[in-house]
Amino acid sequence: MYPEERRQAVATLISQRGRMSVADLSVTFGVTTETVRRDLALLERLGHIRRVHGGAVPANLLTVTEPGWAERDHTRAEHKDRIAKRAASYLPPAGGSVLFDSGTTTGRIIPELPCDLDLTVITNSVPIAACLTAINSVTLHMLGGRVRRVTQATVGEEALRVLNVLRVDVAFIGTNALSVEHGLSTPDTDEAAVKRAMVRCANFVVVVADSSKVGREHLLSFAPIHSVDILVTDEEINSTDRTSLHDQGVEVVIA
Known part of the structure; x- marks a missing residue:
């Protein structure tokens, strides 16, 4: 799997699951935790995910607003x-x-x-x-x-x-x-x-x-x-x- 394909798959999986840890992503895609963190950093800059402690969530799940x-x-x-x-x-x-x-x-x-x-x-x-x-x-x-x-x-x-x-x-x-x-x-x-x-x-x-x-x-x-x-x-x-x-x-x- 090319890096671009892996990152797209990571973003899709996080969107489907709601939350994924760095450790789980490392095992799922057979790469090091350092590689996962670099992928998450890039995906966050692109606005696809938001990093949280130990992993990531979809961008729309981390928010500072609330409905009435x-x-x-x-x-x-x-x-x-x-x-x-x-x-x-x-x-x-x-x-x-x-x-x-x-x-x-x-x-x-x-x-x-x-x-x-x-x-x-x-x-x-x-x-x-x-x-x-x-x-x-x-x-x-x-x-x-x-x-x-x-x-x-x-x-x-x-x-x-x-x-x-x-x-x-x-x-x-x-x-x-x-x-x-x-x-x-x-x-x-x-x-x-x-x-x-x-x-x-x-x-x-x-x-x-x-x-x-x-x-x-x-x-x-x-x-x-x-x-x-x-x-x-x-x-x-x-x-x-x-x-x-x-x-x-x-x-x-x-x-």
Whole structure:
């Protein structure tokens, strides 16, 4: 195989798989890791891929932008509904405390709450808080702070001050992207700080994310992958990602 053919094949494979490591590419194409790194450097300059720690991802998977709440709410809606229904099985028992991160998938868990289950609920999501006001058995606490219009979530020092003294039974966390190497990630600094504090204050962390987010990386990591107890996702997650997550101690639950 000529170098140009190999590089084209490398770019195609990364596009198909979503992520490939330098080591795997070296074995697949029978070349040294140094040759792979040179190929990846060239492909990145051409805009075909983006290099990440230990490998590469398609160029369109590494991003610093995020769609608005309404757009995200209609994206992969059926997958999110199934994920939310399955995630509700991890609610704490009566008298427990639960934290809902902002997000269109975490928000779908709210209709699954038993109407007679006494819970203390904390959230930074304006839409989630609005839905919870209709459930009489819930004691609701809304985190203060500045509201980001793109996510309709409160962020900033007010929210962080409360989260830094909390300990909750279960936290349901949303994420823009998830990978073994970069952990859970998001594009915004303030959003990352709040999500980081949420993960830190929970005894049990349930991440709800459809499979399109697995293997992706955004600008800011807010939690390492080993901080996740359970990932609830859909059946389209590939076997390589599922095995890698399992090896890091994450239980992957298919909805």
